[in-house]
Amino acid sequence: MEGITLREDIAAKHKYAARDFGVGELVTMYGVIVGRTTQPISAGALVHTHNLKHEAASFEGKRSDYVWTPPDVSAWKNRTFKGFKRADSVSGTANYWIVIPLVFCENRNLGFMREALTRSLGYARSSPYESFAQTLVEKHRRGESLETELEDGLFAAPRPLFPNVDGVKFLEHGLGCGGTRQDAQALVQLLAGYIAHSNVAGATILSLGCQHAQVSLLQEALSRLYPRYNKPLHIFEQQKSTSERDMMARAIKTTFEGVKKANDQVREACPLSDLIVGVECGGSDGFSGVSANPVIGHTADLLSALGGAPVLSEFPELCGVEQSLSDRCTTPELADKFVSLMRAYEGAAKACNSGFDANPSPGNIRDGLITDAIKSAGAAKKGGTAPVVDVLDYSEPILKHGGLTLYCTPGNDVESTTAIAGGGCNLILFSTGLGTPTGNPVCPTLKISTNTSLMQRMGDILDFNTGPVITGEQTVPQMGESLLEMCIATASGEYVPKAVALGQDDFLPWKRGVSL
Incomplete structure (x- = not known):
């Protein structure tokens, strides 16, 4: 590819045009349509909300067959995790x-x-903030200056x-x-x-x-x-x-x-096929589709190949990639159900004078996700490449293993994590580029950082850093394998996610109105 000279200062995570665009031209990224230009854009110029608006490709049911080559999972073939065996379900990763x-x-x-x-x-977890406040109370009572430092450390175990x-x-x-x-x-x-x-x-x-x-x-x-x-x-x-x-x-x-x-009940050896892993994103940035989400996607593919069940949700953030997901469905009936759920959801949004295009938050836009289609194209990478073996509406139980399940939830982080945990996920992988403390009451949630700078600033609430993908120090498959090891350690109770240690028990049922 020939080099491109930037015409202005463009911050990391943001986009520039790879060629000259006229007004009204379609723009693609990640191989799909992500917007339409509203102004001429020269090669090397910034692409942002002032010159690009949301647009996505049309879609229908399953159009073509899908052939998947699973990754090599021989290293994990005989591996187990230490979980709680249940007579009525898969094994638990917690009790x-x-x-x-x-x-x-x-x-x-x-x-x-x-x-x-x-x-x-x-x-009960003793909070460092409680002892900090008590120190202030004691200083006040003694008539002393309130100057004091908050001690380092997480909540006491x-x-x-x-x-x-x-x-x-x-x-x-x-x-x-x-x-x-x-x-x-x-x-x-x-x-x-x-x-x-x-x-x-x-x-x-x-x-x-x-x-x-x-x-x-x-x-x-x-x-x-x-x-x-x-x-x-x-x-x-x-x-x-x-x-x-x-x-x-x-x-x-x-x-x-x-x-x-x-x-x-005590922890026992359980098959990795018992892992039902929800893949989620929140506080996404321009690196999400480059580092954390593809890494999570590779972990999802490893789990699928091992007979596990990765689960991709947040339907407003699948806008523009519907056709590729439909084609990955193992049957036309599954593809039709996915299309029906997507169209019904978007129809409900439009009935309220909104739409999927309203999904990106101000933080998303500031960090380079300027249309919902751009955000969706990167978000879908969390689902990996395995065939779609099931499509479920909100609150339906997750039963199919050995491939990806599509699960209808809002794009709202906590409404979505609440839903996929309720569907049966016993572990959640949550990518973030801006940082979020989100957790769940019963499902251990691992927070995956898209970049090293974020991990350095917010490592007290994050668990895994995919920044080495950005710097070229590690590949997506290498980091995906490392993340699988963290999943096994977490499912075994050997690693405690920061959200669990901090008591981040977010629970928000979806009142089936419009939530993007």
Whole structure:
């Protein structure tokens, strides 16, 4: 390729034209259409929002056959991870008890249970900020200057009474009533996924009694979607109790007994094919599609070849790559389902006078992702190259292994991670170019940095650096293999992700309106 002389200063991560463009010409990147010019652009000039608008290629169902050459996985053929074997599902990478309100009216009682159980069971994490604030209080009382330094270090590790249980997690939310019946159905299906999750040993449910999200709806969703479910499930309905104090005493005692029983489970050797790994991105930048996402994609391909189940979500961030994903589907029916979900989602956005083109955030745009198609073309690389073996709507259980699953979620980071964990992911790989603390209550989430500068600044919340791909020190396959090793260590409890260590338990159900 001939050299191109830049016509202006162009910051790292941003784009320049590889040739001269006239007004109204289509622009491609990563081999797909990513926009249309609104002004003439000379070769070597900056391409940005002032001269490019979003545009994506049309798509339909499966047009062509797809042939995949799997990567060599002989080095991992006989490998296992140390997980928690479940009789009703794949093995878990962690062992939690969960407490869930069926409706926001029970959040106060959920808070009381959190206060009562977290410290008494030894799961509280001492925050360095708490000791810092206490130092300020003591200095104030003594009439001293408030000048002081915050000590380095993460939250102090918990010292649980039951060491084989990783924690009791409280899934507070603002739904369950006041919306449509469809909202209630979507919520109970999501909650059923968390109750049946391979990382969950048992669950305590708090219900008021009169809400749309009825106990019967939850039980029906659990039996329909997870017919093999056989773990402890304890339900407490306030309007059927003699008093709030009575209900809370019974709920706390029952939860304590459940955690005690769950402590009998220990980690055992489990096949790597039991790993269901969600691939996610948030706070993306212009390097995301060059380093972190392709690295995650290679790890996803290794998992597919090993019989595992990588899962690609965030449908607004697949705009422009629909045809290539449709062609990767193993059957025309899967491709048709994907096309139908994409068109229905975009139609709902347009009905609200919006669209997928509104997805990129101000931070995305500042760091080079100037159209949704550019963002999507890079984001899709997280899914690797394996065939698409399943296409699922929100809150459907993930069942197919040995290839990629497409999972309909919003582009909103936490709504999406909440969804794929509820679908069954027992590990999440989350790329970021700007930095984000996102985590999940029951699914260990590894944060993957796109560049070394970010890792140096925010290493306290990030886990893995793909910056060496940018500098040429390592290749994408080399880093993908290293990331697979970190996945195995995390699934075995040998590496604790920063989000877990910091107690970053983000949980945000999707109220099926427009969320980009």
